[in-house]
Amino acid sequence: MPWLYLLFAGLLEIVWATAMKQSHGFTRPLPTILMLITMAGSFFLLSLAMRSLPLGTAYVIWTGIGAVGAFVLGILMFGEALTPLRLLAAGMIIGGLILMKITTA
Numbered sequence: 001m002p003w004l005y006l007l008f009a010g011l012l013e014i015v016w017a018t019a020m021k022q023s024h025g026f027t028r029p030l031p032t033i034l035m036l037i038t039m040a041g042s043f044f045l046l047s048l049a050m051r052s053l054p055l056g057t058a059y060v061i062w063t064g065i066g067a068v069g070a071f072v073l074g075i076l077m078f079g080e081a082l083t084p085l086r087l088l089a090a091g092m093i094i095g096g097l098i099l100m101k102i103t104t105a
Contacts, residue, residue: 002048002049002050002051002052002053002058003049003053003101005045005046005048005049006045006046006049006053006058006061006062006065007065008045009041009042009043009044009045009046009049009062009065010042010061010062010064010065010066010069011065011069012038012039012041012042012045013038013042013062013063013065013066013069013070014065014066014069014070014073015034015038015042016034016035016036016038016039016042017066017069017070018070018073018077019031019032019034019035019038020035021078023035042062046058046059046062049062053104054104057100057101057104060096060097060100061097061100061101064093064094064096064097064100065097067093068090068093068094068097071086071090072090
């Protein structure tokens with residue numbers, strides 16, 4: 001169950017990061033409210049996962065899911081560049097997440 005909490009915490013991190021971008025510096029109320037709600041949910045689920053998972057593992061996987069997800073949404077929603085080196089960097093993060101998962105008891 002902690003891994004499921006961690007997965008959903010990471011997915012909510014993607015949502016709140018995207019909502020933060022769309023809030024335009026907290027000047028738009030709806031994205032700002034969405035950001036605050038999903039941020040609270042993300043932190044709550046992360047805290048539940050950390051009850052049983054090591055701090056380093058939980059935090060690295062949570063931030064990694066958020067980072068890669070925000071990277072993908074940046075490309076799809078905001079027209080950010082998809083270059084071979086950026087793709088390699090995202091792949092390296094994913095590789096790190098996989099290693100972290102398989103090396104955690």
